[in-house]
Amino acid sequence: xxxxxxxxxxxxxxxxxxxxxxxxxxxxxxxxxxxxxxxxxxxxxxxxxxxxxxxxxxxxxxxxxxxxxxxxxxxxxxxxxxxxxxxxxxxxxxxxxxxxxxxxxxxxxxxxxxxxxxxxxxxxxxxxxxxxxxxxxxxxxxxxxxxxxxxxxxxxxxxxxxxxxxxxxxxxxxxxxxxxxxxxxxxxxxxxxxxxxxxxxxxxxxxxxxxxxxxxxxxxxxxxxxxxxxxxxxxxxxxxxxxxxxxxxxxxxxxxxxxxxxxxxxxxxxxxxxxxxxxxxxxxxxxxxxxxxxxxxxxxxxxxxxxxxxxxxxxxxxxxxxxxxxxxxxxxxxxxxxxxxxxxxxxxxxxxxxxxxxxxxxxxxxxxxxxxxxxxxxxxxxxxxxxxxxxxxxxxxxxxxxxxxxxxxxxxxxxxxxxxxxxxxxxxxxxxxxxxxxxxxxxxxxxxxxxxxxxxxxxxxxxxxxxxxxxxxxxxxxxxxxxxxxxxxxxxxxxxxxxxxxxxxxxxxxxxxxxxxxxxxxxxxxxxxxxxxxxxxxxxxxxxxxxxxxxxxxxx
Numbered sequence: 199x200x201x202x203x204x205x206x207x208x209x210x211x212x213x214x215x216x217x218x219x220x221x222x223x224x225x226x227x228x229x230x231x232x233x234x235x236x237x238x239x240x241x242x243x244x245x246x247x248x249x250x251x252x253x254x255x256x257x258x259x260x261x262x263x264x265x266x267x268x269x270x271x272x273x274x275x276x277x278x279x280x281x282x283x284x285x286x287x288x289x290x291x292x293x294x295x296x297x298x299x300x301x302x303x304x305x306x307x308x309x310x311x312x313x314x315x316x317x318x319x320x321x322x323x324x325x326x327x328x329x330x331x332x333x334x335x336x337x338x339x340x341x342x343x344x345x346x347x348x349x350x351x352x353x354x355x356x357x358x359x360x361x362x363x364x365x366x367x368x369x370x371x372x373x374x375x376x377x378x379x380x381x382x383x384x385x386x387x388x389x390x391x392x393x394x395x396x397x398x399x400x401x402x403x404x405x406x407x408x409x410x411x412x413x414x415x416x417x418x419x420x421x422x423x424x425x426x427x428x429x430x431x432x433x434x435x436x437x438x439x440x441x442x443x444x445x446x447x448x449x450x451x452x453x454x455x456x457x458x459x460x461x462x463x464x465x466x467x468x469x470x471x472x473x474x475x476x477x478x479x480x481x482x483x484x485x486x487x488x489x490x491x492x493x494x495x496x497x498x499x500x501x502x503x504x505x506x507x508x509x510x511x512x513x514x515x516x517x518x519x520x521x522x523x524x525x526x527x528x529x530x531x532x533x534x535x536x537x538x539x540x541x542x543x544x545x546x547x548x549x550x551x552x553x554x555x556x557x558x559x560x561x562x563x564x565x566x567x568x569x570x571x572x573x574x575x576x577x578x579x580x581x582x583x584x585x586x587x588x589x590x591x592x593x594x595x596x597x598x599x600x601x602x603x604x605x606x607x608x609x610x611x612x613x614x615x616x617x618x619x620x621x622x623x624x625x626x627x628x629x630x631x632x633x634x635x636x637x638x639x640x641x642x643x644x645x646x647x648x649x650x651x652x653x654x655x656x657x658x659x660x661x662x663x664x665x666x667x668x669x670x671x672x673x674x675x676x677x678x679x680x681x682x683x684x685x686x687x688x689x690x691x692x693x694x695x696x697x698x699x700x701x702x703x704x705x706x707x708x709x710x711x712x713x714x715x716x717x718x719x720x721x722x723x724x725x726x727x728x729x730x731x732x733x734x735x736x737x738x739x740x741x742x743x744x745x746x747x748x749x750x751x752x753x754x
Contacts, residue, residue, distance in 0.1 A: 229399035233392045248357030252379045282382040351385035491576030537561035555580045596670040599655025607669035615726035626688030626717030628678045629733040633710045633745040635674035657698045685717025692748045712740035716751035
């Protein structure tokens with residue numbers, strides 16, 4: 199099937215084809231009718247001649263001039279244009295060249311006298327001719343066509359000689375047709391006229407074809423194709439960003455409607471583009487001024503946007519980030535892939551230590567039925583974490599002594615007691631109380647008491663190992679939780695604390711403290727509070743026995 203690329207060619211082929219087919223049909227019909235009319239005219243002329251000869255022959259016979267009939271037959275063969283002429287009997291034999299007809303007449307009419315011809319055999323010309331058979335059956339004129347070996351067409355007309363009433367006396371009334379006049383002539387002149395008609399038809403078709411193609415081409419090119427090409431070029435210009443282009447819309451037809459629709463569309467596109475540009479500028483302002491790093495990709499994970507904050511946080515410029523790729527943003531593609539695979543779940547966010555800083559990274563895949571891209575939001579939370587740690591530390595630290603507060607102690611002692619119960623890990627506590635603390639407050643003021651507590655807190659911080667947890671229990675009481683430390687070792691550590699406190703001089707005053715120690719295993723404590731209670735009982739024993747000493751739960 200032929201495919202036309204241009205619409206002008208399609209219009210030319212379709213419209214021209216329809217019109218040409220119509221003209222072709224009309225011309226062919228005319229030529230065929232002309233051919234049929236020429237043949238019919240020729241047949242009419244031949245038939246008229248044959249009928250005239252048949253009537254003449256009948257008149258001669260009826261007038262008693264039958265002797266002239268043979269001469270008539272021989273004269274017909276000499277007529278110009280007649281290739282062959284015969285007077286036939288209905289049985290297909292040639293008449294008037296033998297004595298057969300006269301003999302039959304004499305049999306019916308003995309009184310009839312004639313001079314016999316020289317004896318000649320009966321000539322059978324067309325005994326089995328289908329045309330002759332049709333003529334005998336119908337009694338009507340018959341035409342037969344044949345083509346000579348050289349291509350010349352011949353036509354044979356057979357016209358009946360009717361058996362009229364005057365003929366019955368000599369020939370009887372049995373047959374409606376007494377004889378046949380047969381002419382054979384050439385169709386050369388008729389065929390020449392037909393050929394001329396067909397040549398004229400071809401000329402008309404060719405002329406019409408050229409004229410119609412030229413006219414349609416001019417019309418489609420000037421009226422349609424040129425305007426459509428103008429619209430296409432305008433659309434290409436709009437696609438290239440020329441939204442100010444306008445087409446001539448003065449015409450009041452479909453082309454003008456198309457131009458007006460294009461101008462309206464272009465105006466709307468310009469307005470939409472301006473709105474999008476404003477929104478894009480706003481979005482770019484927001485994105486590039488944001489303190490959160492933003493990295494965006496397309497559906498194939500190709501990076502298409504990197505804001506300034508991302509460059510600063512990652513420590514690379516946009517080109518380097520793009521070159522490394524989205525999964526290599528932090529040199530750990532598996533970690534990034536895990537974030538993307540978790541989608542909008544909680545694991546899509548993660549805390550990452552990167553180049554001495556702490557980053558919060560949220561990465562996710564963006565879908566709109568299909569994957570259209572990915573995005574990573576990056577925040578430097580180093581200061582937040584530092585502040586968070588500081589606040590956390592402050593929330594569990596006693597401001598006066600600098601050691602842990604009671605809330606933290608309650609959490610720690612419960613945790614360590616559960617660990618003792620589950621795993622059998624030793625745990626000990628040392629309860630510390632400042633001797634004569636009321637005297638410091640009442641005699642020297644609360645500031646002096648605060649100084650004393652602060653100095654003791656500093657001692658505990660200096661002596662405690664990382665695993666040991668000094669806390670302010672309440673008032674002038676302090677306590678040290680010692681995970682993994684048996685009671686005997688806890689007593690030694692408590693003694694070291696007592697000695698360091700006894701060496702303190704605060705605001706010119708000597709300071710001492712009493713300490714009670716309790717540890718697991720070694721006591722039937724069934725709760726963390728029970729363990730603390732044992733240490734508190736040992737503390738009171740130390741105070742009752744003179745202060746500035748260490749005592750162990752159970753009187754040891």
